[in-house]
Amino acid sequence: MRKDQNLGEYLRTQGVSRRGFLKFCSATASLMALPPSAVAQVAEALASARRPSVIWLSFQECTGCTESLTRSHAPTVESLIFDAISLDYHHTLQVASGEGAEEARHAAMEENDGEYLLVVDGSIPLGNPGYSTIAGISNLDMLKDTAKGAAAVIAVGTCAAFGGIPQAFPNPTGAVSVSDIITDKPIINVSGCPPIPVVITGVLAHFLTFGTIPELDHLGRPTAFFGQTIHDRCYRRPFYERGQFAHTFDDEGARKGWCLYELGCKGPTSYNACATVKWNEGTSFPIGSGHGCLGCSEPGFWDHGSFYKPISAGLWGSKETLLGAAAAGAALGIGSAMAARARKNKAIKESEADSS
């Protein structure tokens, strides 16, 4: 696609019909909880969108986010959206390597200064710059440098959005999220470990359509995808309401598909679109396969205790400490009783003296 070609023209040259394109637009609109009347606007906007330049930086990450994205059920219009942007820099996907790769980044930054989109996956180590480097440049420096000319930053995956697994206790690398470093640019957090592919593309679609960042929740996530909990949308919710729970992974409740709350499902506290959009071409999602939600789209999800610990259970319980507290209480009790006894004996003597 030529840079001066708009998306609509490009799609037609790629053999995507108007009908197919509109189908995508309405799916995108509904995904973003836009009214049906917005479909035309989405279509028009997308069709006339100029290919924006996208720079994708990967820091302390596992490439799962990219894997997720590439596994989006291609060939569909989502993947074409990716063709439709100018992905000028992406370690895993780009052909160029070594200095050529870095040159591509610098070229894209110069050419599209102030207009390019920066996508980041992975967290940034602050403990020691040597923990993670690209072409000898520390993650921190590269992020700061690249973010300077970006129109907006999309933090893809929980690591980039909230620190994720690298930040999990004891956080040996001093990992932080993008928003811990970049404070002067609009940041969209597309969390998840990994995020749902259509959520990533949906966010991009929104940006292409409206040229603005979508409405975000207090954690910087688009409310269109992260506005409701897994629990709110879970098909097993009626069993929760009725108090029917699976107690183990192979009991009657598990076989009957009852609520997994007792097995540690984090659905009630996890905001994501898994229960509606699902994975693998809308096939299923973790709860559908009989496993509780891990809450991977939430900050600190690795540190909320065991994945199999119910959310109403305490995260703390040390019998030794409580025995210690009991011992301390006993000591205080004994002390106060002894002091009271001594005082009483004195008072008895006094009152004997008073009344004799």
Add this chain to the structure above:
Amino acid sequence: MTLLDFARGPALQWSLIILVTGIIWRIVGALLLSSRKDLSVARRKSGLNDGLGAIATRSLPAHTFEKRIRFQHVTGYAWHLALFVTVLFFGPHILFFESLLGFSWPALPNGIVLFSAAVALAILIALLIRRANHPVQKLISNADDYISVILCILPLLTGILAFAHIGGRYETLLAIHLLSIEALFIWFPFGKLMHSAMTFPARFQAGTSFGRKGIKA
């Protein structure tokens, strides 16, 4: 750290430490005070039977007094029963206890628990209003009485809201619910809620001291 993590972690830890320390402190401190042997000759030997008997019978309706205290009796029974059902037989609560105690028991259906929570809440509010208006209760009440009732109302209220997902995000509601219970834990040893432990020695000693005089306490 999120609010929920705080509520489930450090807040739980410290409130439990205060709860346990305070309860033991208060019980041990009271029970170890000096007590003199009664030198009068007992009418009959009194012991375990009288003590346990009083523990049981002081929960029963009070015969000739009954018509004058029916309101307190009915609300008292209903409140405690509803409280036990709500606290002990709600699935997520059992999971909480299991995480502390290491064992669990069967839950009651949510509908029953929700009903009992509503009953408990309604009674407490009624009792709070009564305390503030009934001449006797108004006169004898102190800050402890009001703090204790309010700290019992809050977990019920926040619990119902969290269960129904009303008024906020679930994790926030759950965290507030947990924090309200932790506030209750912290207050528990220092106020009149300790009657839940102290009533047993109190009734027991009433049973034995009246028992040795040949009187059914």
Add this chain to the structure above:
Amino acid sequence: MNVSSPAFTEFRHSLANLAGNPQETGMSDDERLARARSTFIAKLNRRTAVDMETCIHCGMCAEACHFYIATEDERYTPAYKIDPLRRFYRREVSPLRLLYRPITRKMDLDELKEWSELVYEACTGCGRCDMMCPMGINISEGINIMREGLAAAGLVPDELNALQAEQRQSNSLFGVGAAELKAVAAELAQHGTMLPLDKESADILVLTTAVEVRLFPEAIAACAKVMEKSGADWTISTEAFEASNLGLITGDKTALRAAFKRVSAKAKEIGAATVIVPESGHAYQALRWESANALGEELAFEVLAISEYIARTIKAGSLKLKPATEIKSVTYHDPCRLGRQGGVFDEPREALQAMGLDLRETASNRRENLCCGGGCGEYAISHGAPIRQKAFELKKHELDDTQADAVVTGCNNCRINLMIGAEETGWDMPVVSLVETVASNLAE
């Protein structure tokens, strides 16, 4: 004895004048307070601590108190009457006192003065609330400690103070000493009842009270008849005849102990194995349950209420009664200190049934019996007359409901109070003594 007799009128007159010349204690306010404080500390023990820790301020005890029921004055709530003690406990004695101290205020004398009315006038120490408390709190024990503290601080009502001073100084009450007892004995002898006064040795030492000497000599005569009929070796001592113990009522320990010592020493001196307490509830409670603890040693003799002695000798066959003829049905009023604080419930009833009387229980009875309204020296306090009268109405109502021919009781104090009530209201149910009823129905 009935309410229209001159002796009763004279007695009431002397009650009215008891407070005539109040004595100054000569204590400074600080001293009063210090003495009250050290008394409280000395008296609060494990039992009272557990009680104080357990109160939930439910206010149910009010519904047991005849003064509250009769007046609906919330200040008469039993838990409120001991509130200063509870607050003192929490601040000074409780395990958590260090935490409470910064947020509570110190007990002051004004507070104690205010509560003097509540614990002396508005409480007969009947302990009905003890039976009601859902927590099993012994509220009347708290009242006793309150009274002891107030007594130490010199805040006893003038009437009781006067009586106590009399007992302390001249070993008499209501002007009744050895001489008065001897005069009564001489009078009874003229009517054919001999009192074996001051025997050098006897199995049984029988006590009486100043009130009986002055007001109910028939009761003394009745007691003598019962003792003779049962074939006992008994005596009354002119040196230690007084069973009443004002120390228990006012909370004055010294007076309490002195009175006990007199009786105890006399029983030892004459070798009595049994001491019989006359129809006086508080005297029974004092000697039976409190004296050993006050003296710090177990008693060398057994203490029996006269009704216990009667029931025991009926059972043993040494006392035989015939069916009563003057009255057919009776109701028995359980004196609080004999009943729910003394454990004597069955014996008086057994005696009444042995006379073939139809025993009708009042709606409240035995451990839940409604107080006569004037116990624990209460009837002597002039200022308390109005609420006493209201409380009496409650009692009267329950007694009337039984439609019995007479109310029998085993306590002079109850008897006097019911008679005062009868006189004030023109109530006509006869108030009779158990021992007198038994004595007039002895089988030949």
